Amino acid sequence: MKKFIISILTLLVSMVIICPSVIAGGAGPSKDLLKGEILSVDPASHTLKFRKDTTDEELTLIYPESMKPEDIPVNRKVLVNLVHLEGAHEGEAAHAAPEMREIKSIEIMFLDMTIVRIIALMAIGAVGGLLSGFIGSGGAFVMTPAMMSLGAPGAVAVASNMCHKFPKAMVGAYKRWKYGQADIKLGLVMAVSAIVGVQIGIMIQKAILAAFGGAGSNLYISVVFLVVLIFVGGYVMMDAISLAKGTKEEKVGTLALKMQNIKIPPMIHFKTANITVSAWITLPVGILTGMLAATIAVGGFIGVPGLIYVLGVSAVVASATELVIAFVMGCWGSIQWGLAGLIDIRLTVLLLSCSLIGVQLGALGTTYVKDYVIKLVMASTMLIVAVSRGAKVPGYLVDLGWMEPISDTALKVLDSISFWSLVTALGTAALIIIVAMVKGMMAHKQGTAA
Amino acid sequence: MATTTSKGKPWGKTVIMGAISLASYIFLFKNEQLVTEVYTKGGVNTIFPIVTVFWFSFVHGAFASNLLECLGIEAKSSH
Structure with a gap:
């Protein structure tokens, strides 16, 4: 048991040390995926106000016409997937001009536990x-x-x-x-x-x-x-x-x-x-x-x-x-x-x-x-x-x-x-x-x- | 994690570990809103899900190991 735990601890410590360099190119979520809360929806302009988690940055995003405003979950934690901009790097969509920040999908992050x-x-x-x-x-x-x-x-x-x-x-x-x-x-x-x-x-x-x-x-x-x-x-x-x-x-x-x-x-x-x-x-x-x-x-x-x-x-x-x-x-x-x-x-x-x-x-x-x-x-x-x-x-x-x-x-x-x-x-x-x-x-x- | 081949079944350990594990589950689900909020902030908060799963794997893992032993499901002594 002692040997097993020592091996695991050594490994964890080394992972913490190497992690930042690994993360730079590592697997993980797409950077065009935003996590946060939808604050309000404006059906007239087909846009919504979105607050990003962690940075609290507020963004105006365009939702597709196929999406009904009443189906958009407001004040719940959601994952918003943005349309990837052609020729752009991952993550650039969120910082593009407001008229180009188009939403691909919105998903409620935490499902209710039935x-x-x-x-x-x-x-x-x-x-x-x-x-x-x-x-x-x-x-x-x-x-x-x-x-x-x-x-x-x-x-x-x-x-x-x-x-x-x-x-x-x-x-x-x-x-x-x-x-x-x-x-x-x-x-x-x-x-x-x-x-x-x-x-x-x-x-x-x-x-x-x-x-x-x-x-x-x-x-x-x-x-x-x-x-x-x-x-x-x-x-x-x-x-x-x-x-x-x-x-x-x-x-x-x-x-x-x-x-x-x-x-x-x-x-x-x-x-x-x-x-x-x-x-x-x-x-x-x-x-x-x-x-x-x-x-x-x-x-x-x-x-x-x-x-x-x-x-x-x-x-x-x-x-x-x-x-x-x-x-x-x-x-x-x-x-x-x-x-x-x-x-x-x-x-x-x-x-x-x-x-x-x-x-x-x-x-x-x-x-x-x-x-x-x-x-x-x-x-x-x-x-x-x-x-x-x-x-x-x-x-x-x-x-x-x-x-x-x-x-x-x-x-x-x-x-x-x-x-x-x-x-x-x-x-x-x-x-x-x-x-x-x-x-x-x-x-x-x-x-x-x- | 008792996997001894002794005849005495580790019922005591199973009950204690089971109770701690159950209490952990109840605690987590009673506070699910707070927990999900804090655990998904990213950055340094990554430590929370990692430590939590280690906790569950030790407590619930020990419970599961003892439970299997109590039920007489044990590894073959010589392979």
């Missing part, structure tokens, strides 16, 4: 936690859209989920470290290099956004997402099936062996993972993980297979180590979203109420299953999530003008396919974990009784 919302948040927290404790990466891909469908603004959903992710990962990492599965040193090395990768990933995304606009950027993200998920998920699935059938032995892969044979100093030994690898291999894997994490927002889908197939770590250690990475990345992300004041702590603690139980259940579940079960759960999740993202692609192609427009009904159907396949991914994964865990526990009980 019983249905509370139960829904606790339920998704439980399943996400279970998944996180078991495969190291925990359903952010479904939590954020689920929170948005409950009524939370996108930025608040991302921020609150991020702030829930890191304490959950910390508890999971602690549990799995106690089981002798998490390699803290490997996790920290990977996480620090992944943060560098995230910066590069963001730069690439910004360049694509500037060149091809929003639809182009969405298409790029979807294509990377699909390619990574189908290829990596498919490979992990084939590997898991061969191991389950017994046609293949559980051993370090050829690529990983080649990587471990590259002896360019400095060589780093990772005790729990039981590997010695050159920093020249470890760092690029971490950077690439970060780059992809910045693009597809699910770092674990890359981090865990990277650790298994490139570095030669077992699935159980890889998924445990991913929790250390998730903690560091989540903590770093939460500080940034917190600085922007977008974390709704009520959402965060409601998610935590059940995810802290789920993550520990998932963590102890790994001690009852064979290595391939972790691969199986991860691969199934990745492949179903790929379906979800695939369903979004036609919409982006239409937006780009690369495909004939499709009807609104078809778009709605595709959207619900996308959302429900995410729910299926989470449900399937939870089911496999619970079945495997119960089977393992029963076999263990029978074994000890005999």
Whole structure:
């Protein structure tokens, strides 16, 4: 415990020191997103008076004609998304000439907590936690859209989920470290290099956004997402099936062996993972993980297979180590979203109420299953999530003008396919974990009784 | 966070941690307007959500760990 806490404290202190430089180019909300209160609405001129949070600066903003004045929430904390000015940098829209400060959308920041919302948040927290404790990466891909469908603004959903992710990962990492599965040193090395990768990933995304606009950027993200998920998920699935059938032995892969044979100093030994690898291999894997994490927002889908197939770590250690990475990345992300004041702590603690139980259940579940079960759960999740993202692609192609427009009904159907396949991914994964865990526990009980 | 394999179940710890956790939840939701206002000011106020989630993860995490142990759901002793 002492060693674990010292590692975490060292990390937090170093993050506080490096944070200002990281924030400069780091992930976080768009600067065209304003937080504050609408003071009054003037229907005659289609404008409203808005007071920005923190600076108390008052701005006159133009609202679109499609927006009814009576629907605009006055005297409530809102998030106002401004239309991005062509050729301008992010954040310049708020300081443009008054006639150019056009509103794209207005969202109420704090949703009212109804019983249905509370139960829904606790339920998704439980399943996400279970998944996180078991495969190291925990359903952010479904939590954020689920929170948005409950009524939370996108930025608040991302921020609150991020702030829930890191304490959950910390508890999971602690549990799995106690089981002798998490390699803290490997996790920290990977996480620090992944943060560098995230910066590069963001730069690439910004360049694509500037060149091809929003639809182009969405298409790029979807294509990377699909390619990574189908290829990596498919490979992990084939590997898991061969191991389950017994046609293949559980051993370090050829690529990983080649990587471990590259002896360019400095060589780093990772005790729990039981590997010695050159920093020249470890760092690029971490950077690439970060780059992809910045693009597809699910770092674990890359981090865990990277650790298994490139570095030669077992699935159980890889998924445990991913929790250390998730903690560091989540903590770093939460500080940034917190600085922007977008974390709704009520959402965060409601998610935590059940995810802290789920993550520990998932963590102890790994001690009852064979290595391939972790691969199986991860691969199934990745492949179903790929379906979800695939369903979004036609919409982006239409937006780009690369495909004939499709009807609104078809778009709605595709959207619900996308959302429900995410729910299926989470449900399937939870089911496999619970079945495997119960089977393992029963076999263990029978074994000890005999 | 007790995960010992001893036969005694940590009911006492579970109840204490559960009570502290529940009290924290009630406190937060009773003051939700103030809390959401203060926590979303940005800047140095970032410390509030961060410290709060650490608090919940220690208190509620310990409660969850003890609860699972009381229910007899424990990790396999040798893996």
